[in-house]
Amino acid sequence: MTGERRPTRHIVVMGVSGAGKTTVARGISELTGLRFAEADEFHSAANVAQMRAGIPLDDAQRWPWLRALAGWMADRHAEGVSTILTCSALKRSYRDVLRQGPPEVEFLHLDGAAELIQDRLRQRVGHYMPASLFDSQRAILEHLDPDEAGVVLEVAASPADLVAAAISRLDLPLRAAVGGR
Structure with a gap:
């Protein structure tokens, strides 16, 4: 049938800074073809400057950012495109905002020992999120x-x-091999 759209999937890779969200989400995207987005890229310059200074955002500063992420997923859903998005999504209320985007959102929580994640943060270079916010x-x-x-x-x-x-x-289908048989 023409005009029928495949169902979309929308996965949010969540967890604290340093858990490996971007690395894992990019790997999933490469193997499945899900459209990747990094939530950090949706932050305002003011939010980035504040976090860079070691000052955590408050909820009032997070709501517009979370609504933008939900909107991005909803727009991709309307296009028939499945997504994978990195976002700390630390509170249930934040995840509730993300669920206001596409009809269904699934979460992949990367969790682990504080010491391991802190060690990763100390070794990370070039990211505005300082280890002090962990x-x-x-x-x-x-x-x-x-x-x-x-x-x-x-x-x-x-x-x-x-x-x-x-x-x-998550029972995600793998992308068809390019140039395969």
Whole structure:
């Protein structure tokens, strides 16, 4: 039939800074063809400057950013395009805003030992989010509730293993091989 659209999928890779959201989301995107977006790129210059200065955002500063992310997913849904988006999505209320975009949003929570993630943050270069904000993120983190669609993966695994586990656990189809038989 012509004009029928395949159902779209919208995955938000969530967790504290340094959990590996971007690495895992990009890996999933490459293997599945889901359209990738980095939530950090949706922040206003003022928000970035504030975080760079080591001052956490308050909820009032986050709402417009979260609504923009939900809108981006909704627009892709309207185009028939599935997405994978990185976003800390630390609180249930933040995830509720993201769910106001497309009809369904699934979450992939990358979680793990604070020491491991802090070590990664200390080694990271070129990112505006300083390691000093890690504790504020951990303090507000609300884990997925049983009624929220999603899975939790332990970040101690290698990036390749996390990507493979996410694709399997979320039952995401792999992209057709380009130039294959």
